[in-house]
Amino acid sequence: MGFVVHLLVCLLGTGSWVAINGMWVELPLMVPSAPEGWLLPSYLTVIIQLANVGPLAFTLAHRFLPGRVSEVGVIYAILGLGCLACLLLAFFWRSTSLVGGIPRSTALLALLFFLALVDCTSSVTFLPYMRRLRLDYLTTYFVGEGLSGLLPGLVALGQGVGTLHCNGTGNGTGRPQEDRQEPRFSVQTFFFLLTIMMGISLASFVFLNYLPAAKKERAKEKYHARVQMEKMVGTQVTVEERPMIGGTPGRSFGSGTYSGPQLAFIFVLLAWVNALTNGVLPAVQSYSCLPYGNAAYHLSATLAALANPLACFLGMFLPHR
Incomplete structure (x- = not known):
């Protein structure tokens, strides 16, 4: 039954960022139909931060x-909320309304905010919940979190992107005719698939709370935590008794102790990398791909979603400190 719990934890992890990752890979097909056009990725970046x-x-x-x-x-x-927002997007993502005399995708932007709210909040709720289970399941959860980018990316690759082909000249006008090749399935179908993914994550969470096998794993974790606490109390080891690295006072972080300037450097570097990854680069991606058309934008957005789980997977085997 341990395999079943691992599977449920993995499926729960897929619901962490699957909605927003799905939006990024689907944007190339939505941009031509949205009044915001190539500005839509920038709007989505701001919405995620809000x-x-x-x-x-x-x-x-x-x-x-x-x-x-x-x-x-x-x-x-x-x-x-994520299931409901994905389902509503399937029906209303094309809807527009006038704002200041200019047509805007108000329904799309509002539902995108709720999806972003779901995914951002999952970062501070899923991990505390995982403390109820044994530590072994935390790795499985992170595998599922990686799949939240991989699965929508694979679906988008299978979907393809609509392209225009020149079909020679017709009707004796001397003008080239455009032959549009549609994607294999529509944006609406993609949102239905996204709804199913969110629904599976919700169902797995229900089973994790009520399945007897999952309850046994939570009981084991409580027992191990109590034994560990008794050992710590018995040895009377305190933070003050631990030797400082290099004899220099500082704050413990990870496996070492660092000074204030070192900690500041670490967190500034983390903030800079996250700002690029989650803010700057996604916002300018549409502009960088604009000269090459929708096909290049579609592939770049899809492969970017695939790169993150691949990097996390390689990180499990490559040497690290």
């Missing part, structure tokens, strides 16, 4: 209302 209000609210609730907010209830809420 959706960080979800993790902020969850963190503040834990800080000022301890014990009153359970990550289980929040996970049920965000996964249900």
